[in-house]
Each structure stands twice: as C-alpha cells, then as structure tokens.
Amino acid sequence: MSRQRSQRLAVALITAVAVLVFVPVIAIIGYLIVSGIGALNWEFLTAMPRNGMKEGGIMPAIVGTLILTMGTALVSMPVSLLAAIYLAEYARDNRLTRTIRMAIVNLAGIPSIVYGLFGLGAFVLAAGFGTSIIAGSLTLGIMTMPVVISTAEEAINSVPQQFRTVSLSLGASKWQTIRHQVLPHALPGILTGMILGLSRAAGETAPILFTVAAFYVPTLPSSIFDQTMALPYHLYVISTQVPGMPLTIQYGTALVLLLITLTLTLLATGVRTTMRRRRDW
Amino acid sequence: MQPKISIQGVYYTYGDGTEALRNVSFDVLPHEVFVLFGPARSGKTTLLRLLNRLSDLTDDATLRGVITFNGASISGRSVDVFDLRRRISMVFAVPTPLPGSIRFNLTYGLQMAGMRDRRVLAERVEQSLQQAALWDEVKDRLDSSAMALSGGQKQRLCLARSLALEPEVILLDNPTSGLDPLSTNMVEEMLHDLSQRYTIIMVPHSVQQAARVADRAAFMLDGELIEVAKGERLFLHPQDQRTEDYITGRFG
Numbered sequence: 001m002s003r004q005r006s007q008r009l010a011v012a013l014i015t016a017v018a019v020l021v022f023v024p025v026i027a028i029i030g031y032l033i034v035s036g037i038g039a040l041n042w043e044f045l046t047a048m049p050r051n052g053m054k055e056g057g058i059m060p061a062i063v064g065t066l067i068l069t070m071g072t073a074l075v076s077m078p079v080s081l082l083a084a085i086y087l088a089e090y091a092r093d094n095r096l097t098r099t100i101r102m103a104i105v106n107l108a109g110i111p112s113i114v115y116g117l118f119g120l121g122a123f124v125l126a127a128g129f130g131t132s133i134i135a136g137s138l139t140l141g142i143m144t145m146p147v148v149i150s151t152a153e154e155a156i157n158s159v160p161q162q163f164r165t166v167s168l169s170l171g172a173s174k175w176q177t178i179r180h181q182v183l184p185h186a187l188p189g190i191l192t193g194m195i196l197g198l199s200r201a202a203g204e205t206a207p208i209l210f211t212v213a214a215f216y217v218p219t220l221p222s223s224i225f226d227q228t229m230a231l232p233y234h235l236y237v238i239s240t241q242v243p244g245m246p247l248t249i250q251y252g253t254a255l256v257l258l259l260i261t262l263t264l265t266l267l268a269t270g271v272r273t274t275m276r277r278r279r280d281w
Numbered sequence: 282m283q284p285k286i287s288i289q290g291v292y293y294t295y296g297d298g299t300e301a302l303r304n305v306s307f308d309v310l311p312h313e314v315f316v317l318f319g320p321a322r323s324g325k326t327t328l329l330r331l332l333n334r335l336s337d338l339t340d341d342a343t344l345r346g347v348i349t350f351n352g353a354s355i356s357g358r359s360v361d362v363f364d365l366r367r368r369i370s371m372v373f374a375v376p377t378p379l380p381g382s383i384r385f386n387l388t389y390g391l392q393m394a395g396m397r398d399r400r401v402l403a404e405r406v407e408q409s410l411q412q413a414a415l416w417d418e419v420k421d422r423l424d425s426s427a428m429a430l431s432g433g434q435k436q437r438l439c440l441a442r443s444l445a446l447e448p449e450v451i452l453l454d455n456p457t458s459g460l461d462p463l464s465t466n467m468v469e470e471m472l473h474d475l476s477q478r479y480t481i482i483m484v485p486h487s488v489q490q491a492a493r494v495a496d497r498a499a500f501m502l503d504g505e506l507i508e509v510a511k512g513e514r515l516f517l518h519p520q521d522q523r524t525e526d527y528i529t530g531r532f533g
Contacts, residue, residue: 165335
C-alpha cells in the first residue's frame with residue numbers, strides 16, 4: 001500500500017471511530033425524548049404520585065434529587081477544595097502526602113454499591129442518622145470527593161508559577177497569594193470538576209439505595225433527617241418493582257433525570273468557556 | 282557609613298549538593314547602583330533571591346553566613362519576611378504583570394499589606410508610574426488590562442509596582458533582557474534618578490550595560506565573588522585576570 005493510501009485509510013478509520021462516539025449519545029437522548037416527551041407536562045413535574053405511582057407526577061423524586069445534590073455539594077465541596085489546596089500548595093513529598101494521594105486514588109476506584117453499604121454502616125446505623133437526607137448526602141459527598149479533589153488540584157497546578165512568585169515578592173503571604181492569585185485563576189477548573197462530580201452524584205442509585213431513598217413517600221421531606229424519594233431510585237422502582245407501570249411514566253422519569261444531569265454538564269462547560277474567555281493570559 | 286545590605290561569608294548549597302554561592306562577602310551602600318555581573322550560572326540571581334528571602338521557596342537548600350539589612354540579620358525567625366520583601370523589592374527578568382488592571386498591579390502589594398485608604402493608593406499609583414516614566418502612556422487607561430501593554434511598558438509597570446511599595450532597596454534581575462533598545466535606554470536612564478531615593482542592586486544584561494550604569498560593581502564566577510570595585514575602576518583597570526578576561530570578552 002502506498003503511503004498516501006495508508007494515510008487516507010488511517011484518517012478515514014480514525015474519523016469513523018470518532019463519529020461512532022456520537023452514536024450512543026444521540027441514540028440514548030433521542031430515544032428517551034421520543035419515548036418520554038409525551039409524559040412531560042406540568043402535572044408530571046409538580047404533582048405527587050397517585051394510584052400506586054401509576055398516575056400523577058414525580059415531584060417528590062425531583063425535589064429529592066435536587067436536595068440530595070445540594071447536600072452532596074455542601075459535604076463534598078469544602079472538604080475537596082481544602083484538600084486540593086493542601087495537596088497542590090502545601091504538601092511536601094513525604095509519606096503523609098503519598099498516603100493521602102493513595103487514599104484518593106483508591107476512593108475513586110471503589111464501586112458505588114460499596115459506598116452505599118459503607119453509608120449504611122457508618123451514617124445510617126453507627127452515627128444513628130437513620131435512612132435520611134443527611135446520611136445520603138454524606139455518602140454521595142464522600143463518593144464525589146476523589147474526582148473533585150483531583151480536578152481542583154489540577155486546576156490549581158495549572159496556574160502559572162510566576163504569579164505566585166510575583167505575589168510573594170510584593171510582600172503577600174502564602175495564604176494571600178493562594179486567595180488572590182491562585183484560586184481566582186483556578187476557579188473555572190475547580191467549578192467544572194465540582195459540577196461534573198455533582199452531576200454524577202445526582203444520577204447514582206447504589207449509594208442512596210440504603211442510605212436515603214424511599215420507595216414511596218407522598219410528601220416532601222421536612223428535615224435533613226427525613227427520607228426522600230430520588231429520581232434514580234424511583235426509576236429503578238417503577239421499572240422493576242411495580243407491575244403494570246405505564247411505559248410513558250418510566251421514560252418520562254428517565255428523561256427528567258437525564259435533563260437534570262445534562263443541565264449540570266452543560267453548565268460546567270458553559271462556566272469553563274465563559275471564564276476562560278474572560279481571562280487574558 | 283552603615284551599609285544598606287551586608288553580605289558576610291555566605292555559602293548557599295542546594296539539596297542536591299550543588300554549591301551555588303561560596304564564601305561571598307560584600308557591602309552595598311545606600312543610594313548606589315550596585316551591579317552584579319558575570320557569566321550565566323555564576324550565582325547572581327541566586328544571590329538576589331536570598332536578599333529578599335524569595336529563596337525560602339526553594340526547599341532543602343542551606344544557607345551559611347550572615348546577610349544584614351540596615352544592620353540587622355534578615356534570617357532570624359523574628360524577621361517579618363513579608364515586610365522585608367516590601368522593603369527589598371524585586372523586578373524579574375521576564376516582565377510578569379499579574380492578571381488584572383494596571384491599577385490592580387500597582388496597588389496589590391499595598392493592599393496585601395492592609396492599606397485601604399483610597400487616596401493614598403491613588404497617590405502611590407500616580408507617583409510610581411511617574412517615577413517609572415509610564416504615567417503619560419497609561420494615565421487614561423489605568424483600569425484596562427496590564428496584559429495588553431507592550432513588553433517595555435510591562436517591564437516599567439513591574440518596576441512601578443515595586444516602587445509603589447516605597448521600598449528601600451530595589452533588586453533588578455536583568456530587567457532589560459526582553460526589551461528593545463529604546464526601552465532598554467529608558468530603563469537605564471531611570472536608574473540614576475531612582476538611586477537618589479532607593480538603593481539599587483542590579484544584574485545587568487551585558488558587560489556594556491554594567492559599565493554604563495554601575496556606581497560599583499562585583500564580578501561573580503562559579504558562585505564566587507572575584508572582585509568588587511567602583512564601576513570605572515573595575516571596568517577600566519580590573520585587578521584580577523579572570524575579571525579582565527571576562528570584560529574583554531575572552532570567555533563568557
């Protein structure tokens with residue numbers, strides 16, 4: 001084969017594979033929209049389920065997922081950010097640092113069902129929170145930490161070193177330097193990582209299975225010690241546990257969940273693009 | 282006269298065992314332009330970074346010997362290193378404005394030091410830009426990005442940023458390295474005016490520049506101080522053969 005031909009063949013192959021990546025995305029989103037859009041209406045989004053969840057809406061599950069996402073953010077964000085700052089700016093290369101890094105890598109590799117069982121043992125039972133929003137948020141929060149820490153650390157490391165040196169040379173303390181020269185420039189990357197972590201948390205089923213998710217509660221939670229319905233678990237329930245469940249409701253629920261995680265992902269991309277465009281270095 | 286800065290028997294060794302400075306001793310007098318010159322990797326920049334303790338950022342290096350500023354050691358635990366860096370301020374070889382406006386760059390150090398008075402800040406902005414001969418060029422766009430300035434303007438901004446702190450000593454690490462001849466000329470001409478108010482320690486771009494601006498000069502080679510003298514004498518009648526070889530271009 002001539003070099004031209006093999007070159008053309010390689011390009012064609014690579015392009016074809018790259019295009020293939022689109023296919024499942026388009027297929028999933030397209031199929032869900034086609035099958036589920038019929039279920040979407042105001043009542044579906046804002047009403048309580050009725051008649052064994054076969055009628056009415058899925059509001060408690062939507063609200064539950066939003067609350068859990070916020071709870072996850074409250075648990076995971078501060079800890080992850082501080083950990084990332086420590087690792088990127090303060091940690092020396094010693095045994096403690098290596099142990100922390102190893103812990104983070106291992107956390108990232110733990111299957112989500114194991115987080116669920118850990119949450120059951122630690123927060124629901126040992127800490128005595130019961131099946132509750134706080135137990136679920138803590139579980140999801142810990143699960144998202146490794147991703148958020150890694151992306152935040154990377155974002156912090158990508159801030160040019162000379163900004164730090166200049167800031168220190170002008171008499172700023174290390175913390176002032178981090179606060180005024182490092183974090184503002186690392187923010188787009190940090191936010192992106194946080195939102196992506198949250199979007200993953202919003203869609204997880206296993207970690208909330210034993211820690212917070214309710215099969216059916218026809219009311220909204222009134223405190224962080226209440227159970228709540230949540231979209232991923234609700235989807236599992238109506239797809240497998242309730243006989244005679246209308247398909248449109250199942251697809252409609254899946255579509256709503258997808259829209260929430262998709263919105264978060266697009267938000268992350270938007271944040272990053274806007275803030276990147278605004279910076280001038 | 283008490284020296285502004287006194288360096289006595291300084292050895293500086295990196296973690297990997299490299300001796301960056303060996304037994305360096307000299308004094309810098311108030312209000313002089315003191316030039317540190319020599320071939321690459323002779324320890325000039327290392328020495329500058331020791332003077333305002335930016336060297337603290339380098340892990341594992343060890344310093345022996347004494348460096349004093351106004352007669353007091355700069356190394357002790359009781360020294361306020363942030364204050365020291367405001368009083369001995371540094372301008373780097375690569376002009377590095379901080380991202381943000383011209384005004385932000387000029388007021389950053391002061392604000393970090395807790396200065397809130399807007400009137401004082403505005404005064405310092407104007408004064409420092411005047412001294413760095415940049416005021417006329419930027420006075421109408423103080424709030425636009427410092428990154429949009431030309432290379433020469435950026436370097437004068439960095440100089441102004443140091444001056445805004447009203448330091449006592451200014452460390453200039455090859456401040457004209459990336460500048461065109463016109464901007465280089467501007468910076469060089471500024472030095473003697475600045476030395477009326479400040480003490481200047483400078484690593485020059487070339488021997489020629491060293492000879493043009495130095496009140497006194499020190500020749501460094503491989504981490505050692507070879508010779509210190511008044512500029513004229515050092516460049517016209519060097520005492521050490523190695524100094525003469527370097528000045529006349531036989532090596533380096």
